[in-house]
Amino acid sequence: SRDVEWVPLVHAVSLPGGPVDPGTYDRIRTELTDRIRAAGPLDGLVYDIHGAMSVTGMTDAEADLTAAVREAIGPRTLISAAMDPHGNVSYDFARRLDLLTAHRLAPHEDAWETRERAARKLVERLSSGAGRPYRAWVQIPVLLPGEKSSTRLEPAASLFGSQAGIEARPGITDAGLWVGYAWADEPRCRAAAVVTGDDPGRALAEAGDLARRYWEARRDFVFVGPTGDADTCVAKAVASSARPFLVSDSGDNPTAGGAGDLAYMLGRLLAHPDLASGRATALHPGITDRAATDACFTAGTGARVTLRVGGEFSAGTGAHAEPYELSGEVVSLQELDGVRAAAVRRGGVTAVLTDRRKPFHTRADFGELDPYTYDLVVVKIGYLEPELYGMAADWLLALTPGGVDQDLLRLGHHRVARPLYPFDDADFTEPDLTPVLLPPAA
Structure with missing residues (x-):
């Protein structure tokens, strides 16, 4: 709209990881709220927040952040949040917002569409003078790993696909569905549905129906691809004729919050005789180890090195996180998006070490190393991002240990609010899925 003046405030983003340092959080919160106050009276705020x-x-x-934003911006300004469905939507968070929407595809190929939708609906309400919509909110006592919520499969395809139809109904502004974030141990971690609109009765009915359908489908969510433990996946990949065969090291996926520093899969690759001997080849990018990477750059291409690889952040958390002794030849040194990457080859396995955490999601991420020339490519990821999905002649999701282990029951959650599926199942009584209208956002 030509009648809108956009005022930039703060953009803070990082690769997912562990908890944020309190000092860093306080600094970002203060900068954001100071900029809001300095911007003067605002009619609306587009709030791009993961959750x-x-x-x-x-x-x-x-x-806490949203409360500070609301206090800084004032009670009359409309706030429209664009979110990730793998975020959490607590009551205290949602009640300070006016509009909430989330991605409807997983993988999140519609991330920019979500942000556009949040901005467009905010402008529409301000331009029309419609004011604040009603917000029907309900949490669902289900917590699933992201790799069981891909919209490439049912039931997620239908559940998330139904939101556009709900949104098109009279009296409805938006319908949102959240899976929640499975690898934090906090009471707010669970699924949620939020429906906004000018018809409170319809918003409540639609939110309740969405929550009920999600709950009833809880046992139908399955992993997005065939799974197995590390050794099973490696053996099947080596035996297959499909090339390149991709394997997801799902427990150490940095884009889900994993450390990205585990050499566990490297050890399992080199334990296979065909890979150890070089009869088969594998590329395993993205093991974060600054010291090992620096040693490779010091040694230079063509040098023989012996390194203790992995566990930079995770050592001490279990046998899977202990360093692995890697002897081999440095075959590549490159800088990728500001990250130094060193490739070391032993037998048929080429391990790519990095001095900082880095995902490998696109062909460009590999730089001069061509994944199409290897029999296997083992990537620290869960479900495959679009370019990897197109690259894979076949694929397996390895259920590996790590900070984002897909088997939630192995992680020892103790602060999540119970009962909660799948932590509680057999004795789970039917939950109350009655939505509530959130109070005016102020």
Whole structure:
């Protein structure tokens, strides 16, 4: 709209990881709220927030941040949030917002469409003078790993696909569905549905129906692809004729919050005789180890090195996180998006070490190393992002240990609100899925 003046404030983003340091959080919160106040009276705010941030010592950091934003911006300004469905939507968080919407595809190929939708609907309400919509909110006592919520499969395809139809009904502004973030241990971690609109009765009915359908489908969510433990996946990939065969090291996925520093899969690759001997080849990018990477750059291409690889952040958390002794030849040194990457080859396995955490989601991420020339490519990821999905002649999701282990029952959650599926199942009584209208956002 030509009648809108956009005022930039703060954009803070990082690769997902562990809890945010309290000092860093306080600095970003202060900068954001100071900029809001300095911008003067605002009619609306587009609030691009994931929903899965944890801060050391806090149980609902995003509710705290949103409370500070609301206090700074004032009670009359409309706030429209664009979110990730793998974020959390607590009552204290949602009640300070006017509009909430989330991605409807997983993988999140519609991320920019979500942001556009949040901005467009905010402008529409301001331009029309419609004011604040009603917001029907309900949490669902289900917590699933992201790799069981891909919209490439049912039931997620139908559940998330139904939101556009709900939104098109009279009296409805938006319908949102959240899976929640499974790898934080906080009471707010669970699924949620929020429906906004000018007809409170219809908003409540639609939110309740969405929550009920999600609950009833809880046992139908399955992993997005065939799974197995590390050794099973490696053996099947080596035996297959499909090339390149991709394997997801799902427990150490940095884009889900994993450390990205585990050499566990490297050890399993080199334990296979065909890979150890070089009869088969594998590329395993993205093991974060600054010291090992620096040693490779010091040694230079063509040098023989012996390194202790992995566990830079995770050592001490279990046998899977212990360093692995890697002897081999440095075959590549490159800088990728500001990250130094060193490739070391032993037998048929080429391990790519990095001095900082880095995802490998696109062909360009590999730089001079061509994944199409290897029999196997083992990537620290869960479900495959679009370019990897197109690259894979076949694929397996390895259920590996790590900070984002897909088997939630192995992680020892003790602060999530119970009962909660799948932590509680057999004795789970039918939950109350009655939505509530949130009070005016102020």
